[in-house]
Amino acid sequence: MxxxxxxxxxxxxxxxxxxxxxxxxxxxxxxxxxxxxxxxxxxxxxxxSKDNLFEALLQEGVGALADSLREARAGLHGRAALEALITVLLDRIEANAGLAKLMAAEIFRTDRAWQKTLFALRHDALAVFAEAIAEAKPATAAAGTSGLMASSVFGAVLMAGLEWLVFEPNRHRDEVSAAILESLSGGLLA
Amino acid sequence: MxxxxxxxxxxxxxxxxxxxxxxxxxxxxxxxxxxxxxxxxxxxxxxxSKDNLFEALLQEGVGALADSLREARAGLHGRAALEALITVLLDRIEANAGLAKLMAAEIFRTDRAWQKTLFALRHDALAVFAEAIAEAKPATAAAGTSGLMASSVFGAVLMAGLEWLVFEPNRHRDEVSAAILESLSGGLLA
CATH class of the missing domain: 1.10.10.60 (Homeodomain-like)
Incomplete structure (x- = not known):
């Protein structure tokens, strides 16, 4: 290059x-x-400046994540769309654990110079989940809670993915993916 | 005092x-x-020292969380146990959003002087979820993935709870709790 x-x-x-x-x-x-x-x-x-550097870093990383999520969802509906989004998010976390850790640490900070950029990017990435949820569950969209449900699903994948990479790195990724899907599949609340 | x-x-x-x-x-x-x-x-x-101060802070906060979770689960089984844990975790996040933000930022850090203390506490808090999951789903326990599922559920509540407090503070807590339970109830993956 x-x-x-x-x-x-x-x-x-x-x-x-x-x-x-x-x-x-x-x-x-x-x-x-x-x-x-x-x-x-x-x-x-x-x-x-350092602010400028980290703003660019988060912009690149979270922007690429939002793009991957949009691509993954394209043409899919219902359970297939959600499963594709969860799988791609876990892939991205595995491919870039450093960025995932940084996101977990930064997305609720409200004192950073790059706050507006990060809010917009975070919203972009979550919106892909929220749209798939609203499409699958029109009642959720009507109640205006698809954003909260999107955060819930995103948080489940982010935390289980980091748990895997940081604390249980020898586990196969299919087990991790299956555990996440099972936790969201209602079996626990049956 | x-x-x-x-x-x-x-x-x-x-x-x-x-x-x-x-x-x-x-x-x-x-x-x-x-x-x-x-x-x-x-x-x-x-x-x-500053390390000593923040170790004490996390010890007190995460320790109290683990105690609340243990109390909430006592005597309950299956869905009732999980729902009680989710409700109490959301209560604790609402009561102490500062600590919840700090936990989200710290639980995957591996460079802190108080790392061992935090790992042990984090494990204590997650173990209450993992035990309830293993009891409800013996197959999960046998596969050794109740810890990953516990992380997934914990992450869902933590991220949706902070989303609420930081970005949608006017929403009623029952809506938040319902959105989290719905996202874990399998409706999205039906």
């Missing part, structure tokens, strides 16, 4: 790796430059 | 209020002393 793009990529990857472990507040621009192997000048040439 | 206990309480409350907004890394001992209205000497007399 062209060198400028390679530098940007290296910076974003380093920033994510550091923040997934230490949190964003615990990550400094010096740490990012060092891990990315770029000079401070080059770091600031690409991202004018 | 005796003055020493009053001071400790004021410190813990101030620390939680600050960290719920800024995160733990973004909260300094100076900020805590100022908001609690205590001298730095008194702060350090009560908690020898």
């Amino acid at each position: 062209p060198r400028a793009i390679g530098t940007k990529r290296a910076i974003l990857d380093a920033a994510l790796e550091l923040a997934a472990t230490r949190g964003i507040t615990g990550t400094t621009m010096d740490d990012v430059a060092e891990l990315a192997g770029v000079a401070k000048g080059s770091l600031y040439y690409n991202f004018s | 005796p003055r020493a206990i009053g001071t400790k309480r004021a410190i813990l409350d101030a620390a939680l209020e600050l960290a719920a907004t800024r995160g733990i890394t973004g909260t300094t001992m100076d900020d805590v002393a100022e908001l609690a209205g205590v001298a730095k000497g008194s702060l350090y007399y009560n908690f020898s």
Whole structure:
């Protein structure tokens, strides 16, 4: 890839790796430059500030997640749509556990410079679930609670997915996916 | 209350209020002393370090949550036990949104000084769900996936509960509770 793009990529990857472990507040621009192997000048040439860097990182990550969810749902309805969304969300969490940890830590923060961007992105990603739920359950849409149900389903997949990757990494992903689907399938509340 | 206990309480409350907004890394001992209205000497007399303070805070908060969950489940079985656990967890999130935000941000961090304490507490709280699930679904227990299902249910309640408190605070709690139960009742996957 062209060198400028390679530098940007290296910076974003380093920033994510550091923040997934230490949190964003615990990550400094010096740490990012060092891990990315770029000079401070080059770091600031690409991202004018730490806020700017993490806004770009979340924009890229959550934006890609929302795109994957939209693609997964296309042409599907009812249970098939929901199952496809759950599967793709779990795939994305597995492929990028660092981003998933960061999302879990950031989505309810209300003090960040990039708050508006993150709210919009979060809404985009949840909206794909909410639309599938509203379509499958018109009564839910009428009551205006498809957004809450979307959060509930999203939270179930996010927490079980991170539980798997952080605490039970040797488990097969099919078991994880089956456990999530079973917890949402009503068997527990039968 | 005796003055020493009053001071400790004021410190813990101030620390939680600050960290719920800024995160733990973004909260300094100076900020805590100022908001609690205590001298730095008194702060350090009560908690020898910031790590020690936040370990105590999480220990108290997550410990109380695990106790409430155990009490709620006592004597109940099957759907009644699960519903009681979900209701009590939502109650605790409503009563202490700051702690819930902090838990969401901290439970997958692996770099904290108080990591072992938090892992043990997290396990305690989830175990109450896992036991109720294993009892209701012996096949799940045999497959060893009651922990994953417990995470899934816990994540659903935590994320929908915070969605409510942070983004849809005017909604009635019965609507929130009904949306969570519906999302776990299989209607979406019918």
